[in-house]
Amino acid sequence: MTGQKTDPVLVEARRLAGDPEDSYRDRIVAALYARAQTIAYRTVKVAPAPCQDFDWRLDAILTSRLWGYPIMLALLAVVFWLTLKGANYPSALLASLLFAFQDILTSLFHQLGAPAWLHGIVVLGMYRTLAWVVAVMLPPMAIFFPLFTLLEDLGYLPRIAFNLDNFFKKAGAHGKQALTMCMGFGCNAAGVVGCRIIDSPRERLLAILTNNFSPCNGRLPTLITLAAIFMGGLLTTAAGAVAATLTVAGIILLGIVLMFFTSWLLSRTLLKGVPSSFTLELPPYRPPQVLRVITRSVLDRTLYVLARAVLVAAPAGAFTWVLANVHLGAFSIIDHMAGWLQPLGKAVGLDGYILLAFILGLPANEIVIPILLMSYLSIGMLTEVDSLATLGEILVRHGWTWVTALNVMLFSLMHWPCGTTLLTIYKETKSLKWPLLAAVIPTALGLAACFLVKLLAGLLGAALGG
Amino acid sequence: MSTITSLSNLRPGSSGEVVSLQAWGLTRRRLLDLGLVPGTRVVALRRSPSGDPTAFFIRGATIALRREEGRQVLVRTV
Amino acid sequence: MGLTNQATGFRTLRENFLPARTGSYLVALAGNPNAGKSTVFNALTGLRQHTGNWPGKTVLQARGRFTHQGHTFNLVDLPGTYSLLANSAEEQVARDFICFGRPDVTVVVVDATCLERNLNLVLQVIETTTAVVVCLNLMDEARRKNIVIDVPLLAGELGVPVVPAAARKGEGLGRLKDVIAAVATGAMRPVPTPIIYDDDIEAAAARLVGQLQPHLKGRLNARWVALRLLEGDATLLQGIQQFLGVDLSEPGIKLQVKEVLA
Incomplete structure (x- = not known):
């Protein structure tokens, strides 16, 4: 610190040290700013004292020492509560509509005398997966994204970065990683591309490798659905809705904690280095154009979900139906595959079908639950999954408890x-090493976490039972 | 009397006038581009709830700087 | 490390920027972060890509087109930057496009509520190229904050046309298109007011300009290149070599630069 030094001393010290302020660059930049100042002085007629009062007062609340973090958490909880509560009804409506149409399709196929396998691939495979994806994915997305976009338009995201930057710094990461993390909630592939806003290659890699800890578009509805069934008691009571909301918010928070932890670990091992310089502009708050944002983003999400359903879910549904209905010996292909995975699945409190669904869900996370249902249902009777309750029933019938759901x-x-995300990571880093690492790190953490939960739940059960 | 101190030591609510930059290379260029040239008036607005970074009002925009960068900007308190 | 300059800089520029120019005009959209650049882009092109309120959202350069007065204009939305001094990947992309992408018009979107800060970029752009239009955006916010700007005087000071606008409300866009078309077709020829530096810099720049002119052959503004060399901007040398095929760091030329600096 240089307190108390007077000007001439400082000037002299600078001269002795070979002052960089004499460099051409400094003088050029200073001249540009001086000219800008002159022009602004001449042309801006009425410039009252910086009229930033409103912004500063809002910042005093949203980034306050006392309220900054509680408000962030509360906003997170409110957004998820609205999503959970609000998605329930349209989901049920869409499901009953879409599955009613499935019956029409089925009778049409029968009338035309179509062979059973064609009906199976097209209706039971493609159409049903598509219907599931649309019914389960669309409503939460069409509620979550407009809400998120409103916060974004208001200018709240940079404040999140401002509030959290110190933690990013301690983890050896860049403050703008908070922004790419938020983008990841939309789509991890987009989040990975967004990491270009981080200049330093080391910190950019940290952001790319940890982006997957933001549960994306395709995973949030899975979390929301399972929380609603197993933690929220189908959301029939207020307490249930609160429990489900807290579970989802808890999972998101866990993701954020793991993102910090992984960044910290990586910047002390594989990606050693010190944080590079960081500046972040906090833009003025702007009143969001509420109506336009809502219509726009509902429409965008609908198109997005529909496009994904047609491009990914339908083919994957056909493929899975074939796997589930072609028998080798007494069992279908899917049963054989799930059988191989069963020991590992059971060891970590899941089962072979769940692991298989995640593996077959590699093209897109949206199809994990539909694939799982189809493989479960191929064993027993064909049921129409047109409500949370029937979905829950099927899962429980296959041995699920709240531990499995968690x-x-x-x-x-x-x-x-x-x-898509893995491919994007490869494109962004031009090396196979980083996508591989981006897959290995979370998978290892996930298996460990599941194993731990199973162990603890077992101990808890024994303690309560004994 | 005005004293010379660094931007990171400027208490929120107080202002200073940039005297010189103690940074070199890329960091120096970035700080210059933000408008931190000698003579620029800077107001320290507020610190992040975790203590760092600090938001400054620089030439009409609010910009957050980490302590490491703020230390490299010498200002005369106003 | 897997990340190379190519992932963010030059390759992107080559692949995405340099367009096939057949009978249409190329318009670059530059501006500070949060000056409402993406909103102007959407308003001009009729595209409806979402514009978030945070710096750096335009990572991938959006492209769009509009037609006006019978001409087609290809619009490129450059990353928001405070400066063109190429201190970051975004700045380098923006600068390379303005210098080497050779747009017919560069529109600088300026936040009217924060004119002084935004002028820094305008001044740098008008040093680079003359075909510049300033879009004084967010006029609605400026009015709300009782900020009154003397637009003709501002245009006079800068030497380039200035169009006030409020892109969110669609204000001023018709006139902006008119002015873009006028500059693109050559009906309007802006004459930017040069920035005069101190005698040292001016003298050094003048000597360099003389040396540079035979190499640049009018493809780049020699005074601007001279000033960047005086600043010690190495990325520009790379750019010149890459896009113009002139290696200014060849021993002979480099010696002369050093001489001036000495």
């Missing part, structure tokens, strides 16, 4: 990124 949620948070 583990599936944890594994959904922590497993390999989807195919």
